[in-house]
Amino acid sequence: MSIIATIMNSTTGQPIQKLTFQRMPKPWVTLHLATGEQVTADRVHVGKPAPGKFAAPVEVWVTPKS
Numbered sequence: 001m002s003i004i005a006t007i008m009n010s011t012t013g014q015p016i017q018k019l020t021f022q023r024m025p026k027p028w029v030t031l032h033l034a035t036g037e038q039v040t041a042d043r044v045h046v047g048k049p050a051p052g053k054f055a056a057p058v059e060v061w062v063t064p065k066s
Helices: none
Strands: 003-009 015-021 030-032 038-046 058-062
Touching: none
Parallel strands: 003 058
Antiparallel strands: 003 015, 030 038, 038 058
16 A cells, blocks of 8 residues: 655645655655655654544655755
8 A cells, every 4th residue: 555645845834746655754765856856854744544534644844955
């Protein structure tokens, strides 16, 4: 089962993009954004699932240089 995570900008608090991971992303994960920029995660936040749902929302917070 894949994990769909929202990549969030730590400076602005705005979502950047969505990425699919095969496993739960680690707090030190390094990934490439759609712009080609390589970033390292500041933190990974796993929320509570909605009532009656199984999938929990996952957010990976990064600080892009641009």
